Amino acid sequence: MFDLPNLAGRAANLWRYQESLGINDSKNYVSFGEGPTPLTPYQLNGREVLLKLDYLRPTGSFKDRGTAVMISKLKEWGVAEVIDDSSGNAGASVAAYAAAAGIRAEIFIPAYTSLGKATQIRAYGATLIKIHGGREDTAEAAWAAAARSFYASHNWSPYFLAGMKTMAYEIAEQLNWKAPDWVVVPVGGGSLIVGLWQGFLDLRACGYVTKMPRLVAVQSENCAPIYEAWKAGRQSVHCVQKRQTAAEGIAISDPIRAKQILQAIQNSAGISHIVSDDEVWYSLKLLASKGVYIEPTSAAAIGACSTLLSSGVIGHRDIVVIPLTGFGLKATDKIVEHCSDTWREPEK
Numbered sequence: 001m002f003d004l005p006n007l008a009g010r011a012a013n014l015w016r017y018q019e020s021l022g023i024n025d026s027k028n029y030v031s032f033g034e035g036p037t038p039l040t041p042y043q044l045n046g047r048e049v050l051l052k053l054d055y056l057r058p059t060g061s062f063k064d065r066g067t068a069v070m071i072s073k074l075k076e077w078g079v080a081e082v083i084d085d086s087s088g089n090a091g092a093s094v095a096a097y098a099a100a101a102g103i104r105a106e107i108f109i110p111a112y113t114s115l116g117k118a119t120q121i122r123a124y125g126a127t128l129i130k131i132h133g134g135r136e137d138t139a140e141a142a143w144a145a146a147a148r149s150f151y152a153s154h155n156w157s158p159y160f161l162a163g164m165k166t167m168a169y170e171i172a173e174q175l176n177w178k179a180p181d182w183v184v185v186p187v188g189g190g191s192l193i194v195g196l197w198q199g200f201l202d203l204r205a206c207g208y209v210t211k212m213p214r215l216v217a218v219q220s221e222n223c224a225p226i227y228e229a230w231k232a233g234r235q236s237v238h239c240v241q242k243r244q245t246a247a248e249g250i251a252i253s254d255p256i257r258a259k260q261i262l263q264a265i266q267n268s269a270g271i272s273h274i275v276s277d278d279e280v281w282y283s284l285k286l287l288a289s290k291g292v293y294i295e296p297t298s299a300a301a302i303g304a305c306s307t308l309l310s311s312g313v314i315g316h317r318d319i320v321v322i323p324l325t326g327f328g329l330k331a332t333d334k335i336v337e338h339c340s341d342t343w344r345e346p347e348k
């Protein structure tokens with residue numbers, strides 16, 4: 001773990017927390033010098049929350065935190081080619097960092113993935129393979145192909161998780177070494193919520209923060225294995241029937257890290273909450289009308305937080321952080337399809 005006095009002299013990027021990231025030699029860092037993302041106050045339902053603008057990372061999603069560390073480790077190991085499967089953002093992130101590292105990448109995505117993400121993966125020079133089927137079929141296809149390559153799965157890699165912990169470190173540092181009362185997190189594969197939890201545990205173990213935040217695991221009502229398990233008090237998930245959802249980044253019906261996700265919720269005295277696609281679109285438009293342009297998946301957390309504030313589950317004096325995980329430009333095609341008829345045209 002890093003020492004607080006050492007941080008003062010270090011550059012403002014995620015490698016300032018290098019002792020927690022597991023890369024042996026700094027010459028293997030694959031990095032664009034990406035700095036901390038803003039933690040910015042925002043009025044939601046007349047109450048102040050803090051938005052963590054993590055869509056402002058090099059590839060437009062928070063996945064870059066995990067990928068920077070994972071790809072750095074693979075470079076350290078001398079891996080020449082990788083495979084990952086993704087709902088889009090992790091694939092784009094792996095494609096970008098692999099390109100920077102000189103590693104060949106092959107990315108499997110479901111055919112329904114937003115055009116913005118698919119285009120981005122291609123533009124970075126990765127081989128893109130679209131699978132007609134669901135997110136799980138995509139993972140299976142990648143798993144089979146990994147027999148001839150290196151399976152750099154963001155859902156399995158402990159290095160990816162280590163990168164996610166930097167979100168907790170960064171939030172605590174921005175709050176002057178304090179944890180917020182709540183963090184409201186969209187949950188798919190669970191690397192973000194589990195990484196946050198582990199990061200705050202590190203901070204508490206070192207005495208850098210004294211209390212832990214409560215975590216809210218947000219899912220879509222169309223695909224909610226974690227919510228269902230949490231509600232039933234189970235320690236593991238039952239694979240659920242998935243319906244199509246606007247929140248494509250969290251549509252994972254059988255998350256590999258389910259047990260850790262459920263423990264993070266339970267141990268933080270947290271909760272799980274589901275939102276409808278209507279709430280997702282409403283929240284997306286609400287934030288865009290204030291100049292914050294996020295993709296539908298990220299809007300799920302706004303919808304959930306809004307309900308939890310109104311119902312009093314989250315107290316009005318509580319410090320609440322909402323990580324905004326993906327940029328609106330990622331999902332241009334989906335947003336045009338859904339929203340363009342509600343946009344005002346100029347008077348003729």
Ligand SMILES: *Cc1c(COP(=O)(O)O)cnc(C)c1O
Pocket residue numbers: 061063089090186187188189190191192193249250295297298325326
């Ligand atoms: C991947 C993703 C999530 C979910 O993160 P997990 O770590 O898989 O739980 C949330 N929002 C966006 C935009 C994503 O791409």
